[in-house]
Amino acid sequence: MVRLDESYIVCVTYAVRLTLYEREKDMTVHKPEEKTEGTAVAETMKAYTRKRYGTPDVLELVDKELPTPNDEQVLLEVKASSLNAFDWHMLTGTPLMVRAVAGLTKPKSPGSGSDVAGVVVAVGKDVTALSVGDEVFGGVGAGAFAEYAIANPKSLARKPANLSFEEAAAVPMAALTALQALRDAGGLERGQHVVVNGASGGVGTYAVQIAKALGAEVTAVCSTTKVDQARSIGADTVIDYKNQDYTEMVRDADILFDNVGNRPWSDTSKVLAEGGINVAVTGPKKRWLGPLRSMLFRKVQSRFGAKRMTWFTASTTRADLETLAGMLEAGAIKPVIEKVYALDEVPEALTHLSQGHAKAKLVVSI
Numbered sequence: 001m002v003r004l005d006e007s008y009i010v011c012v013t014y015a016v017r018l019t020l021y022e023r024e025k026d027m028t029v030h031k032p033e034e035k036t037e038g039t040a041v042a043e044t045m046k047a048y049t050r051k052r053y054g055t056p057d058v059l060e061l062v063d064k065e066l067p068t069p070n071d072e073q074v075l076l077e078v079k080a081s082s083l084n085a086f087d088w089h090m091l092t093g094t095p096l097m098v099r100a101v102a103g104l105t106k107p108k109s110p111g112s113g114s115d116v117a118g119v120v121v122a123v124g125k126d127v128t129a130l131s132v133g134d135e136v137f138g139g140v141g142a143g144a145f146a147e148y149a150i151a152n153p154k155s156l157a158r159k160p161a162n163l164s165f166e167e168a169a170a171v172p173m174a175a176l177t178a179l180q181a182l183r184d185a186g187g188l189e190r191g192q193h194v195v196v197n198g199a200s201g202g203v204g205t206y207a208v209q210i211a212k213a214l215g216a217e218v219t220a221v222c223s224t225t226k227v228d229q230a231r232s233i234g235a236d237t238v239i240d241y242k243n244q245d246y247t248e249m250v251r252d253a254d255i256l257f258d259n260v261g262n263r264p265w266s267d268t269s270k271v272l273a274e275g276g277i278n279v280a281v282t283g284p285k286k287r288w289l290g291p292l293r294s295m296l297f298r299k300v301q302s303r304f305g306a307k308r309m310t311w312f313t314a315s316t317t318r319a320d321l322e323t324l325a326g327m328l329e330a331g332a333i334k335p336v337i338e339k340v341y342a343l344d345e346v347p348e349a350l351t352h353l354s355q356g357h358a359k360a361k362l363v364v365s366i
């Protein structure tokens with residue numbers, strides 16, 4: 001329950017996004033225009049809700065009315081979802097700065113869960129990109145741990161044809177983070193050497209595969225029990241951090257993609273070639289603003305040499321979901337799933353995630 005507190009920057013940015021998303025949801029609500037006849041939509045659904053921040057026991061699985069999409073939204077029948085550190089931060093309201101946007105004393109959004117794969121069952125009248133019956137995957141901001149959820153079509157793409165709903169739900173946030181961090185923040189070019197620190201979790205398993213698919217040589221850093229998994233998804237070299245120190249073993253890397261953020265710049269910079277870049281998606285834990293100080297410190301330190309450091313936060317865009325769908329359909333990458341939970345097991349799944357050692361993705365089948 002400790003390590004997830006390290007991802008403050010992720011939380012804050014996602015909380016801002018979530019707030020904007022929730023604002024969109026508050027726009028005038030219209031009865032959706034169904035573009036295909038014969039879609040039977042239930043009147044009530046099972047969904048998780050909560051009244052306060054806290055550990056998973058604040059979540060209640062209740063029967064409630066279906067939400068109604070506004071003109072620009074769609075209603076999804078959720079077939080599967082998956083868990084991300086973001087869900088934990090939104091659930092617990094930690095680090096505390098998250099609450100500045102997610103709700104100071106209690107959460108503004110009662111729903112939980114962001115990643116989704118499902119079927120469009122109703123569309124707002126201004127939606128042109130999707131139709132009733134489309135099978136999609138993407139992000140819903142909050143409310144994916146439910147039988148139905150409202151989504152913005154800009155955050156959805158068609159589900160890859162060769163993936164089950166459970167597999168597709170394991171993709172969005174983790175794979176988008178890996179893709180955008182390597183391609184956009186890291187500027188990955190074919191033939192470069194990429195080090196992935198934290199190669200065995202949700203983001204890490206995609207980072208290894210995407211880096212390979214983009215033509216990199218990959219060194220993966222993970223714990224002993226996950227060495228075989230890292231090899232099986234294509235890592236050229238695997239370093240077991242329980243017994244070895246990657247910052248003493250690797251030199252001249254072009255990109256250090258850091259999912260863990262557990263080492264200072266004085267260590268991580270040694271791994272990089274001149275002109276290399278450390279792309280960090282998380283940072284050291286502090287209850288309030290601690291990581292901000294650390295982030296600024298590293299950033300300032302990195303200004304004094306030819307090695308660079310950058311912080312990165314992913315965004316859910318249709319274009320990049322489509323890029324991932326193409327890679328998945330071509331077999332260049334595949335979701336790695338540790339366990340599939342039932343809807344009523346979401347609290348158990350969140351508790352497992354919070355311990356910081358998930359073996360790839362945790363999925364919820366609905």
Ligand SMILES: NC(=O)c1ccc[n+]([C@@H]2O[C@H](COP(=O)([O-])OP(=O)(O)OC[C@H]3O[C@@H](n4cnc5c(N)ncnc54)[C@H](OP(=O)(O)O)[C@@H]3O)[C@@H](O)[C@H]2O)c1
Pocket residue numbers: 004006007009010084085086173174177197198199200201202203204221222223224226241259260262280281282312313314315353356357358359360361
């Ligand atoms: N910036 C963004 O946009 C963004 C987006 C998504 C996620 N994130 C952040 O990225 C981080 C990873 O997310 P995730 O979804 O992949 O989490 P996850 O599925 O829980 O995986 C975390 C992984 O970290 C590994 N780990 C723990 N301690 C380690 C160490 N000392 N050295 C190397 N690996 C270690 C664990 O592997 P072992 O069991 O092998 O230790 C585990 O598999 C989280 O902090 C999350 O908040 C950021």
